[in-house]
Amino acid sequence: DVKVTQSSRYLVKRTGEKVFLECVQDMDHENMFWYRQDPGLGLRLIYFSYDVKMKEKGDIPEGYSVSREKKERFSLILESASTNQTSMYLCASSRRPRSQPQHFGDGTRLSIL
Amino acid sequence: DAKTTQPNSMESNEEEPVHLPCNHSTISGTDYIHWYRQLPSQGPEYVIHGLTSNVNNRMASLAIAEDRKSSTLILHRATLRDAAVYYCILSGGSQGNLIFGKGTKLSVKP
Numbered sequence: 001d002v003k004v005t006q007s008s009r010y011l012v013k014r015t016g017e018k019v020f021l022e023c024v025q026d027m028d029h030e031n032m033f034w035y036r037q038d039p040g041l042g043l044r045l046i047y048f049s050y051d052v053k054m055k056e057k058g059d060i061p062e063g064y065s066v067s068r069e070k071k072e073r074f075s076l077i078l079e080s081a082s083t084n085q086t087s088m089y090l091c092a093s094s095r096r097p098r099s100q101p102q103h104f105g106d107g108t109r110l111s112i113l
Numbered sequence: 114d115a116k117t118t119q120p121n122s123m124e125s126n127e128e129e130p131v132h133l134p135c136n137h138s139t140i141s142g143t144d145y146i147h148w149y150r151q152l153p154s155q156g157p158e159y160v161i162h163g164l165t166s167n168v169n170n171r172m173a174s175l176a177i178a179e180d181r182k183s184s185t186l187i188l189h190r191a192t193l194r195d196a197a198v199y200y201c202i203l204s205g206g207s208q209g210n211l212i213f214g215k216g217t218k219l220s221v222k223p
Contacts, residue, residue, distance in 0.1 A: 099162070102211060
Protein backbone atom coordinates (compact mmCIF):
# COMPACT_ATOMS: atom_id res chain seq x y z
CA ASP A 1 0.00 0.00 0.00
CA VAL A 2 1.08 3.56 -0.71
CA LYS A 3 2.14 5.46 2.34
CA VAL A 4 2.25 9.24 2.56
CA THR A 5 3.65 10.44 5.85
CA GLN A 6 3.33 13.95 7.18
CA SER A 7 5.79 14.92 9.87
CA SER A 8 3.30 16.21 12.45
CA ARG A 9 -0.39 15.64 13.15
CA TYR A 10 -0.71 18.77 15.27
CA LEU A 11 1.46 21.87 15.31
CA VAL A 12 1.18 25.18 17.16
CA LYS A 13 3.29 28.13 16.06
CA ARG A 14 3.37 31.87 16.64
CA THR A 15 2.68 34.70 14.22
CA GLY A 16 5.78 35.65 12.23
CA GLU A 17 7.54 32.31 12.67
CA LYS A 18 8.88 30.37 9.70
CA VAL A 19 7.11 27.02 9.61
CA PHE A 20 8.16 23.84 7.82
CA LEU A 21 5.71 21.04 7.01
CA GLU A 22 7.30 17.86 5.70
CA CYS A 23 5.79 15.12 3.56
CA VAL A 24 7.36 11.83 2.48
CA GLN A 25 5.96 9.19 0.12
CA ASP A 26 7.32 5.69 -0.36
CA MET A 27 5.95 4.75 -3.80
CA ASP A 28 8.29 6.60 -6.16
CA HIS A 29 5.45 8.87 -7.31
CA GLU A 30 6.32 11.69 -9.69
CA ASN A 31 3.57 14.09 -8.57
CA MET A 32 3.21 15.61 -5.14
CA PHE A 33 0.67 18.14 -3.91
CA TRP A 34 0.02 20.39 -0.96
CA TYR A 35 -3.58 21.32 -0.13
CA ARG A 36 -5.23 23.11 2.73
CA GLN A 37 -8.70 22.21 3.95
CA ASP A 38 -10.98 24.70 5.66
CA PRO A 39 -14.64 24.29 6.69
CA GLY A 40 -16.97 25.34 3.90
CA LEU A 41 -14.12 25.84 1.43
CA GLY A 42 -13.12 22.26 0.69
CA LEU A 43 -9.58 21.40 -0.36
CA ARG A 44 -7.60 24.10 -2.12
CA LEU A 45 -4.33 23.50 -3.94
CA ILE A 46 -1.36 25.48 -2.65
CA TYR A 47 1.51 24.04 -4.72
CA PHE A 48 2.16 21.13 -7.00
CA SER A 49 5.40 19.39 -8.01
CA TYR A 50 5.69 17.04 -10.97
CA ASP A 51 9.38 16.21 -10.58
CA VAL A 52 12.41 16.92 -8.43
CA LYS A 53 13.10 20.66 -8.22
CA MET A 54 10.00 21.38 -10.32
CA LYS A 55 7.03 23.21 -8.87
CA GLU A 56 3.93 25.04 -9.95
CA LYS A 57 1.70 27.43 -8.06
CA GLY A 58 -1.76 26.28 -7.22
CA ASP A 59 -4.83 28.35 -6.43
CA ILE A 60 -3.58 29.93 -3.20
CA PRO A 61 0.25 30.12 -3.16
CA GLU A 62 0.55 33.50 -1.43
CA GLY A 63 2.49 33.27 1.82
CA TYR A 64 3.82 29.79 1.02
CA SER A 65 6.80 28.26 -0.72
CA VAL A 66 7.82 24.67 -1.40
CA SER A 67 10.93 22.59 -1.81
CA ARG A 68 11.45 19.27 -3.57
CA GLU A 69 15.10 18.28 -3.46
CA LYS A 70 14.40 14.53 -3.50
CA LYS A 71 11.67 12.64 -5.29
CA GLU A 72 10.13 11.23 -2.14
CA ARG A 73 10.03 14.45 -0.11
CA PHE A 74 7.95 17.60 -0.58
CA SER A 75 8.16 20.40 1.95
CA LEU A 76 5.75 23.27 2.48
CA ILE A 77 7.15 26.44 4.01
CA LEU A 78 5.19 29.25 5.61
CA GLU A 79 7.62 32.13 5.26
CA SER A 80 6.10 34.27 8.03
CA ALA A 81 3.15 32.56 9.63
CA SER A 82 -0.08 34.49 10.05
CA THR A 83 -3.30 33.61 11.86
CA ASN A 84 -5.20 33.16 8.58
CA GLN A 85 -2.91 30.24 7.82
CA THR A 86 -4.42 28.25 10.65
CA SER A 87 -5.79 25.23 8.83
CA MET A 88 -5.57 21.51 8.07
CA TYR A 89 -2.73 20.88 5.61
CA LEU A 90 -2.84 17.78 3.43
CA CYS A 91 -0.07 16.31 1.31
CA ALA A 92 -0.80 13.92 -1.57
CA SER A 93 1.16 12.02 -4.18
CA SER A 94 0.32 10.29 -7.46
CA ARG A 95 1.79 8.82 -10.59
CA ARG A 96 1.51 10.59 -13.91
CA PRO A 97 -0.73 11.25 -15.76
CA ARG A 98 -3.33 13.36 -14.05
CA SER A 99 -5.96 10.63 -14.25
CA GLN A 100 -4.10 8.61 -11.64
CA PRO A 101 -5.54 8.57 -8.11
CA GLN A 102 -3.92 10.64 -5.40
CA HIS A 103 -2.90 9.20 -2.07
CA PHE A 104 -3.14 11.46 0.94
CA GLY A 105 -1.39 11.71 4.25
CA ASP A 106 -3.37 12.09 7.47
CA GLY A 107 -2.87 15.83 7.53
CA THR A 108 -1.26 18.37 9.83
CA ARG A 109 -3.58 20.55 11.86
CA LEU A 110 -1.65 23.80 12.17
CA SER A 111 -2.62 26.54 14.59
CA ILE A 112 -0.99 29.96 14.37
CA LEU A 113 -1.36 32.00 17.55
CA ASP B 114 -13.33 23.00 -14.42
CA ALA B 115 -16.28 20.66 -14.56
CA LYS B 116 -18.29 20.43 -11.34
CA THR B 117 -20.18 17.68 -9.60
CA THR B 118 -23.43 17.68 -7.64
CA GLN B 119 -24.05 15.31 -4.74
CA PRO B 120 -26.70 15.07 -2.02
CA ASN B 121 -25.56 16.64 1.22
CA SER B 122 -26.29 13.56 3.30
CA MET B 123 -27.55 10.00 3.13
CA GLU B 124 -28.39 7.30 5.66
CA SER B 125 -27.97 3.58 5.42
CA ASN B 126 -28.45 0.55 7.59
CA GLU B 127 -25.53 -1.68 8.40
CA GLU B 128 -25.02 -4.62 6.02
CA GLU B 129 -27.29 -3.11 3.37
CA PRO B 130 -26.11 -1.81 -0.01
CA VAL B 131 -25.62 1.92 -0.45
CA HIS B 132 -25.91 3.83 -3.72
CA LEU B 133 -24.30 7.26 -3.66
CA PRO B 134 -25.26 9.38 -6.70
CA CYS B 135 -23.26 12.06 -8.46
CA ASN B 136 -24.23 14.35 -11.34
CA HIS B 137 -21.58 15.81 -13.63
CA SER B 138 -23.41 17.13 -16.66
CA THR B 139 -20.48 19.26 -17.89
CA ILE B 140 -17.92 16.45 -17.89
CA SER B 141 -15.45 16.52 -20.76
CA GLY B 142 -14.45 13.54 -22.82
CA THR B 143 -11.10 13.13 -21.09
CA ASP B 144 -12.24 13.60 -17.48
CA TYR B 145 -11.97 10.62 -15.20
CA ILE B 146 -14.51 10.21 -12.39
CA HIS B 147 -12.88 9.73 -9.01
CA TRP B 148 -14.41 8.88 -5.65
CA TYR B 149 -12.71 9.59 -2.36
CA ARG B 150 -13.93 9.40 1.20
CA GLN B 151 -12.81 11.19 4.32
CA LEU B 152 -13.23 10.16 7.92
CA PRO B 153 -13.03 12.77 10.68
CA SER B 154 -9.48 13.94 11.41
CA GLN B 155 -8.03 11.94 8.52
CA GLY B 156 -6.90 12.72 5.00
CA PRO B 157 -9.07 11.74 2.03
CA GLU B 158 -8.86 8.09 1.03
CA TYR B 159 -9.03 6.96 -2.60
CA VAL B 160 -11.98 4.65 -3.25
CA ILE B 161 -12.30 4.09 -7.00
CA HIS B 162 -12.10 5.80 -10.37
CA GLY B 163 -13.19 5.20 -13.96
CA LEU B 164 -13.58 6.74 -17.39
CA THR B 165 -16.44 5.09 -19.28
CA SER B 166 -16.91 1.51 -18.16
CA ASN B 167 -18.18 0.31 -14.81
CA VAL B 168 -15.40 -0.52 -12.38
CA ASN B 169 -15.10 -2.84 -9.40
CA ASN B 170 -12.49 -3.11 -6.68
CA ARG B 171 -12.32 -4.53 -3.18
CA MET B 172 -13.88 -1.43 -1.66
CA ALA B 173 -16.73 -0.55 -4.02
CA SER B 174 -18.21 -0.50 -7.50
CA LEU B 175 -18.58 2.48 -9.79
CA ALA B 176 -21.46 2.60 -12.23
CA ILE B 177 -21.11 5.23 -14.97
CA ALA B 178 -24.07 6.32 -17.08
CA GLU B 179 -23.78 5.78 -20.79
CA ASP B 180 -23.74 9.54 -21.48
CA ARG B 181 -21.24 9.97 -18.58
CA LYS B 182 -23.30 12.78 -17.09
CA SER B 183 -23.85 10.88 -13.87
CA SER B 184 -22.32 8.07 -11.85
CA THR B 185 -23.11 6.01 -8.76
CA LEU B 186 -20.77 4.68 -6.12
CA ILE B 187 -22.01 1.38 -4.76
CA LEU B 188 -20.99 0.01 -1.39
CA HIS B 189 -22.25 -3.56 -1.43
CA ARG B 190 -22.60 -4.06 2.32
CA ALA B 191 -22.28 -0.96 4.44
CA THR B 192 -20.41 -1.24 7.71
CA LEU B 193 -20.09 1.28 10.53
CA ARG B 194 -16.57 2.02 9.29
CA ASP B 195 -18.01 3.25 6.00
CA ALA B 196 -19.53 6.29 7.72
CA ALA B 197 -17.65 9.19 6.12
CA VAL B 198 -17.94 12.08 3.70
CA TYR B 199 -17.83 10.78 0.13
CA TYR B 200 -16.53 13.02 -2.63
CA CYS B 201 -17.19 12.60 -6.34
CA ILE B 202 -14.50 14.43 -8.30
CA LEU B 203 -13.58 14.90 -11.93
CA SER B 204 -9.90 14.89 -12.76
CA GLY B 205 -8.90 17.62 -12.28
CA GLY B 206 -7.51 21.03 -12.38
CA SER B 207 -5.11 21.84 -15.16
CA GLN B 208 -2.31 20.74 -12.85
CA GLY B 209 -3.91 17.43 -11.96
CA ASN B 210 -5.16 18.68 -8.62
CA LEU B 211 -8.45 17.36 -7.36
CA ILE B 212 -11.28 19.84 -6.98
CA PHE B 213 -13.30 18.70 -3.99
CA GLY B 214 -16.91 19.79 -3.55
CA LYS B 215 -18.88 19.40 -0.33
CA GLY B 216 -19.49 15.70 -0.76
CA THR B 217 -22.14 13.44 0.73
CA LYS B 218 -22.05 12.66 4.42
CA LEU B 219 -22.98 9.01 4.81
CA SER B 220 -24.35 7.81 8.13
CA VAL B 221 -24.59 4.08 8.81
CA LYS B 222 -27.03 2.85 11.44
CA PRO B 223 -26.44 -0.41 13.31
